[in-house]
Amino acid sequence: MDEIFKPSRRTFLRGSAAIAAGTVAGQAAAQGTPDPKITELQDWASYTGVGVDETPYGLPIRFESDVIRRNVEWLTASPISSINFTPxxxxxxxxxxxxxxxxxxxxxxxxxxxxxxxxxxxxxxxxxxxxxxxxxxxxxxxxxxxxxxxxxxxxxxxxxxxxxxxxxxxxxxxxxxxxxxxxxxxxxxxxxxxxxxxxxxxxxxxxxxxxxxxxxxxxxxxxxxxxxxxxxxxxxxxxxxxxxxxxxxxxxxxxxxxxxxxxxxxxxxxxxxxxxxxxxxxxxxxxxxxKWTWVMDAKSVITSPSPQMPITHGQGPLVISGLAWSGHGQITRVDVSKDGGITWETARLGKQGDTKALTRFYLDTDWDGSPMLLQSRAIDETGYVQPTKDQLREKRGENAVYHNNCIQTWFVNEEGVAENVEVS
Amino acid sequence: MDEIFKPSRRTFLRGSAAIAAGTVAGQAAAQGTPDPKITELQDWASYTGVGVDETPYGLPIRFESDVIRRNVEWLTASPISSINFTPxxxxxxxxxxxxxxxxxxxxxxxxxxxxxxxxxxxxxxxxxxxxxxxxxxxxxxxxxxxxxxxxxxxxxxxxxxxxxxxxxxxxxxxxxxxxxxxxxxxxxxxxxxxxxxxxxxxxxxxxxxxxxxxxxxxxxxxxxxxxxxxxxxxxxxxxxxxxxxxxxxxxxxxxxxxxxxxxxxxxxxxxxxxxxxxxxxxxxxxxxxxKWTWVMDAKSVITSPSPQMPITHGQGPLVISGLAWSGHGQITRVDVSKDGGITWETARLGKQGDTKALTRFYLDTDWDGSPMLLQSRAIDETGYVQPTKDQLREKRGENAVYHNNCIQTWFVNEEGVAENVEVS
CATH class of the missing domain: 3.90.420.10 (Oxidoreductase, molybdopterin-binding domain)
Structure with a gap:
C-alpha cells in the first residue's frame, strides 16, 4: 500500500485545476501524523452488522436525530391547528x-x-x-x-x-x-x-x-x-x-x-x-x-451556510447551497451575493428544475474568512425577479403575513457563524 | 346540496368520452341506496386529530403496514449476508x-x-x-x-x-x-x-x-x-x-x-x-x-395487476401499471401484451424518464373479464429490446443466476387473481 498522506493545503492547491471552485483544505489538513481511522483496524470492519430482516421499514440512523420537523413554540397556540417546518x-x-x-x-x-x-x-x-x-x-x-x-x-x-x-x-x-x-x-x-x-x-x-x-x-x-x-x-x-x-x-x-x-x-x-x-x-x-393571492411567486433561500448550518471548516473551498422555486413555472437562474446585494454571481443549478418544483442551486466558491452578507435571488421563466424585502414592503406595507417572497439575508461572521439579518 | 347518486355503469358510460381508456364502474356501482359514508356525519369530522408536534419524523399510517421490505426465507441463509425486496x-x-x-x-x-x-x-x-x-x-x-x-x-x-x-x-x-x-x-x-x-x-x-x-x-x-x-x-x-x-x-x-x-x-x-x-x-x-457483466440491460415488469395486486373490482376500466429501466440510458418505449406476447399495445410513459432511472408506464384499458397473459417489453435509447426468457436461455443456458432481464408473464384469471407463469 502506498504511503498515506493527509490532505494538505499545498497538495490540494496543486490539484485544484480540475475543480471549478478551488481547493479543499479540510479539518484533516496540514497534519503530518497518521490517522488511526485509516491506519488501524476499525470496530465496524470486525463484526457483522444489522441483518436485512431487522428493518422492514427503515428510519434515519440515530446520528441524524436532529433532522426532524420542528415547530416554533410562540407560534403554536394549539398543535392541532398549527404548523411545523421541514429541516x-x-x-x-x-x-x-x-x-x-x-x-x-x-x-x-x-x-x-x-x-x-x-x-x-x-x-x-x-x-x-x-x-x-x-x-x-x-x-x-x-x-x-x-x-x-x-x-x-x-x-x-x-x-x-x-x-x-x-x-x-x-x-x-x-x-x-x-x-x-x-x-x-x-x-x-x-x-x-x-x-x-x-x-x-x-x-x-x-x-x-x-x-x-x-x-x-x-x-x-x-x-x-x-x-x-x-x-x-x-x-x-x-x-x-x-x-x-x-x-x-x-x-x-x-x-x-x-x-x-x-x-x-x-x-x-x-x-x-x-x-x-x-x-x-x-x-x-x-x-x-x-383578493385571491393564489400563486406563490418566485423565491429562494440559501440553506447552507445558514444559522443552523455554520461554516465549521474555516477558510478555503465552500459550497453555498440553496433552493429556488416559482409557482409560475421553471426557475431559469439564481444569483448569489456575498455582500448584501451589491454584487452578484450566477449560481449553478443542480439540474434543470421541473416546472413548479424545487430547484437546487450551488455556488462553488472560496471563502477568505471575511464576513459575508449572503443572499440569493431567483428568476423564473416569466422573467420575474425575486424582490427585496424593502421592495415588497413598499407595495404591501408591514401588516401582511402571507406571500413574503423577499430576498433573505444571512450574516456570516469571521467564525463562520450565520445569523438572520436585514439589509437596506 | 344536490341529490347524490352512486356512480352507475350507465352514467359512467355516458361520461366516458373524456377518459381515454373507458369508464369507471367501481365497487359502489349500480346501487340505488344512499351511502352513509357520504350522507352521515363521520367520526373523523367530529374530533380534532393528531397535532404537528407528535410526529417529528413520520412513518406510514398503520393501514399500510404491509408495504414493507420482505425477504424470502428459503433464499436467506443468513440475514446479515442476504437481501430483501422493495414492495x-x-x-x-x-x-x-x-x-x-x-x-x-x-x-x-x-x-x-x-x-x-x-x-x-x-x-x-x-x-x-x-x-x-x-x-x-x-x-x-x-x-x-x-x-x-x-x-x-x-x-x-x-x-x-x-x-x-x-x-x-x-x-x-x-x-x-x-x-x-x-x-x-x-x-x-x-x-x-x-x-x-x-x-x-x-x-x-x-x-x-x-x-x-x-x-x-x-x-x-x-x-x-x-x-x-x-x-x-x-x-x-x-x-x-x-x-x-x-x-x-x-x-x-x-x-x-x-x-x-x-x-x-x-x-x-x-x-x-x-x-x-x-x-x-x-x-x-x-x-x-x-466476464465483466456490469451494465443492467433494459428490463421492465408490470407491478399491478400482479400476484400481490389482484384485480378486485371486476370488469371495466383497469390501469395496468409498471416500471421500466435501462443501464444504457433512457427508456424510449414500453409495450404491453395481454395475450402472452402475440399482440402488443404501446404503453403511456408517466413522464419522460431520466437516464439510468426508473420510468413508470401505464396502459389505461378496459378488462372484459377474460383471462390474460400480461407482459411488458422495454425498449431503450440504444434500440435494445427486452428479450423473452427463451431468447435469454438460448444464449446463456439455465445455470445463470445474474442478469435475467427477460420479459415477465403474469397469468390473470377470470377472478382477477394473478400468478407467475411462463409462456413459450
Whole structure:
C-alpha cells in the first residue's frame, strides 16, 4: 500500500485545476501524523452488522436525530391547528422525504382508511357522483414533482429578521413526486362539459377533517394541472399529508392543497369561506385586502451556510447551497451575493428544475474568512425577479403575513457563524 | 346540496368520452341506496386529530403496514449476508422511499458516524489522500436520480416461474435522487491526470464493513458518471444504504455501489476480487463464465395487476401499471401484451424518464373479464429490446443466476387473481 498522506493545503492547491471552485483544505489538513481511522483496524470492519430482516421499514440512523420537523413554540397556540417546518437546512437535492415534510393542520391529522374514503363531485354538474378509493385507482393517472408552500412561509419576517434558521424562515415547504388522477377527469365524469360556460365557474373543495378547510378554485385552474393525488414519493400519502387522498394544486398556496379530500362542488361563484376571507388574505397598510393571492411567486433561500448550518471548516473551498422555486413555472437562474446585494454571481443549478418544483442551486466558491452578507435571488421563466424585502414592503406595507417572497439575508461572521439579518 | 347518486355503469358510460381508456364502474356501482359514508356525519369530522408536534419524523399510517421490505426465507441463509425486496407492487410513480428500498448486505449494515468516516484515494496517483466527511462537503456536488438493481434481481426465475409476486421477482431495485461528488473530482485531487495512460487504468473500490465487498471498475466509467454520494432523496443515506457515504455507479449492477465507501485505489489491472470471480459472474451451460457483466440491460415488469395486486373490482376500466429501466440510458418505449406476447399495445410513459432511472408506464384499458397473459417489453435509447426468457436461455443456458432481464408473464384469471407463469 502506498504511503498515506493527509490532505494538505499545498497538495490540494496543486490539484485544484480540475475543480471549478478551488481547493479543499479540510479539518484533516496540514497534519503530518497518521490517522488511526485509516491506519488501524476499525470496530465496524470486525463484526457483522444489522441483518436485512431487522428493518422492514427503515428510519434515519440515530446520528441524524436532529433532522426532524420542528415547530416554533410562540407560534403554536394549539398543535392541532398549527404548523411545523421541514429541516431544509439539513437536506440537499430536491426531493423532500415524507417523514420530515412540513405539515399544517387546521384541526389535526385524522385517521381515514381507504375503505371509509369517499369523494363526492356535486353542484353544477349533470351527474353528481361519489367515488370510492378503488374507483380512483381505475382512472388514468399522472406523475409530477411539485413544491407545496404554505402562504405564511417567511410570514414572520415582514416586520424584521425574527427566526434564526432556514428551517423556520423558509421551512413551510416540501417537494414530492405525486401520483394522482387529474381533477378534470373526475369533473368530466360528472358531466361538467354540459354545465354551461366554464369561464364563470368555480370548484369549492373541502376535506373530511373537522375543519373541512374549504377553498374556492377557479375552473380554469381546476381543469389545468390540479391532481387528486394518492401517492407521494412512490408510496401512500402519510396520515399527516392527507391519507388516503389529497388535492395537489401546483404552484398555488399550500392551504388549497386540501387533505383528506371529500368533496368538490362546482359553483358559479367563489364561496368566500373562512379560509379565504378572514384567513389567507393579504391586508395592505390601509386596511384593504388583496383578493385571491393564489400563486406563490418566485423565491429562494440559501440553506447552507445558514444559522443552523455554520461554516465549521474555516477558510478555503465552500459550497453555498440553496433552493429556488416559482409557482409560475421553471426557475431559469439564481444569483448569489456575498455582500448584501451589491454584487452578484450566477449560481449553478443542480439540474434543470421541473416546472413548479424545487430547484437546487450551488455556488462553488472560496471563502477568505471575511464576513459575508449572503443572499440569493431567483428568476423564473416569466422573467420575474425575486424582490427585496424593502421592495415588497413598499407595495404591501408591514401588516401582511402571507406571500413574503423577499430576498433573505444571512450574516456570516469571521467564525463562520450565520445569523438572520436585514439589509437596506 | 344536490341529490347524490352512486356512480352507475350507465352514467359512467355516458361520461366516458373524456377518459381515454373507458369508464369507471367501481365497487359502489349500480346501487340505488344512499351511502352513509357520504350522507352521515363521520367520526373523523367530529374530533380534532393528531397535532404537528407528535410526529417529528413520520412513518406510514398503520393501514399500510404491509408495504414493507420482505425477504424470502428459503433464499436467506443468513440475514446479515442476504437481501430483501422493495414492495414495488404497492408503489407508484418512480421514486423509492429509503425506508422501503431493498437492501443487500454482505456482512450486515454497520453503524459508522460522520466523525469516524474516512475515504482514502491511493494507488497509482501522485498524491494519496484521505478525505473526511467534512472534506467531501466542500467539493462541488451534483444531483441525479438513478436506479440501483442487484445483478441477481429475477435470478430465481431462470429455471422456471418460482416467486409469486413482483416484489420477489423484481424487487431488488430502487430509484432515488442522489447528491454527491463526482468520483473524478476526487481522483483529480489526488493527481490522477499525471499517472499515465488512463485507458489502461482501473479503480478498486471497497467498503468499511467487514466484507469490504471490493470491486474493480474501469477508469472510463470511474471518470464518467460515478458519484461519491452522501444523500438520497434529499436526506442522509440510511444506515442500511451505506451511511454516511456510498458509491453510485449509474446503470451498473448494484453490487458495485459500494456502501460505507472507505477506499478507492487506482490500479493498472482489475483486482479479481471474490465478488467479481466466485460471485457476480454468469456461468454458461458449458461452464465458461461471462466476464465483466456490469451494465443492467433494459428490463421492465408490470407491478399491478400482479400476484400481490389482484384485480378486485371486476370488469371495466383497469390501469395496468409498471416500471421500466435501462443501464444504457433512457427508456424510449414500453409495450404491453395481454395475450402472452402475440399482440402488443404501446404503453403511456408517466413522464419522460431520466437516464439510468426508473420510468413508470401505464396502459389505461378496459378488462372484459377474460383471462390474460400480461407482459411488458422495454425498449431503450440504444434500440435494445427486452428479450423473452427463451431468447435469454438460448444464449446463456439455465445455470445463470445474474442478469435475467427477460420479459415477465403474469397469468390473470377470470377472478382477477394473478400468478407467475411462463409462456413459450
Amino acid at each position: 431544509i437546512h439539513a437536506l440537499d437535492g430536491t426531493i423532500t422525504p415524507q417523514g420530515c415534510a412540513f405539515e399544517r393542520h387546521h384541526s389535526g391529522a385524522i385517521e381515514l382508511s381507504k375503505d371509509d374514503y369517499r369523494l363526492m363531485i356535486n353542484g353544477l354538474v349533470d351527474r353528481p357522483l361519489v367515488f370510492t378509493y378503488a374507483d380512483l385507482e381505475r382512472l388514468p393517472r399522472e406523475n409530477h414533482v411539485y413544491f407545496c408552500e404554505c402562504a405564511a412561509n417567511t410570514g414572520m419576517e415582514w416586520a424584521g429578521a425574527q427566526l434564526n434558521g432556514a428551517q423556520f424562515t423558509h421551512g413551510m415547504i416540501h417537494n414530492m413526486e405525486y401520483t394522482g388522477v387529474p381533477l378534470r377527469t373526475l369533473l368530466r365524469e360528472a358531466g361538467l362539459d354540459a354545465a354551461g360556460d366554464l369561464a364563470d365557474k368555480w370548484v369549492y373543495v373541502e376535506g373530511a377533517d373537522a375543519s373541512s378547510n374549504g377553498r374556492s378554485i377557479p375552473m380554469e385552474k381546476a381543469l389545468d394541472d390540479v391532481l387528486v393525488a394518492f401517492k407521494a414519493n412512490g408510496e401512500a400519502l402519510r396520515m399527516e399529508h392527507g391519507y388516503p387522498v389529497r388535492l395537489v394544486v401546483p404552484g398555488w398556496e399550500g392551504n388549497m392543497w386540501v387533505k383528506w379530500l371529500r368533496r368538490v362542488q362546482v359553483t358559479d361563484m367563489a364561496v368566500g369561506s373562512r379560509e379565504e376571507t378572514s384567513k389567507y388574505t393579504d391586508v395592505y397598510e390601509n386596511g384593504i385586502a388583496r | 414495488i407492487h404497492a408503489l407508484d410513480g418512480t421514486i423509492t422511499p429509503q425506508g422501503c428500498a431493498f437492501e443487500r448486505h454482505h456482512s450486515g449494515a454497520i453503524e459508522l458516524s460522520k466523525d469516524d468516516y474516512r475515504l482514502m484515494i491511493n494507488g497509482l496517483v501522485d498524491r494519496p489522500l484521505v478525505f473526511t466527511y467534512a472534506d467531501l462537503e466542500r467539493l462541488p456536488r451534483e444531483n441525479h436520480v438513478y436506479f440501483c438493481e442487484c445483478a441477481a434481481n429475477t435470478g430465481m426465475e431462470w429455471a422456471g416461474a418460482q416467486l409469486n409476486g413482483a416484489q420477489f421477482t423484481h424487487g431488488m431495485i430502487h430509484n432515488m435522487e442522489y447528491t454527491g461528488v463526482p468520483l473524478r473530482t476526487l481522483l483529480r485531487e489526488a493527481g490522477l491526470d499525471a499517472a499515465g495512460d488512463l485507458a489502461d487504468k482501473w479503480v478498486y473500490v471497497e467498503g468499511a464493513d467487514a466484507s469490504s465487498n471490493g470491486r474493480s471498475i474501469p477508469m472510463e466509467k470511474a471518470l464518467d458518471d460515478v458519484l461519491v454520494a452522501f444523500k438520497a432523496n434529499g436526506e442522509a443515506l440510511r444506515m442500511e444504504h451505506g451511511y454516511p457515504v456510498r458509491l453510485v455507479v449509474p446503470g451498473w449492477e448494484g453490487n458495485m455501489w459500494v456502501k460505507w465507501l472507505r477506499r478507492v485505489q487506482v490500479t493498472d489491472m482489475a483486482v479479481g476480487s471474490r465478488e467479481e470471480t466466485s460471485k457476480y459472474t454468469d456461468v454458461y451451460e458449458n461452464g465458461i463464465a461471462r
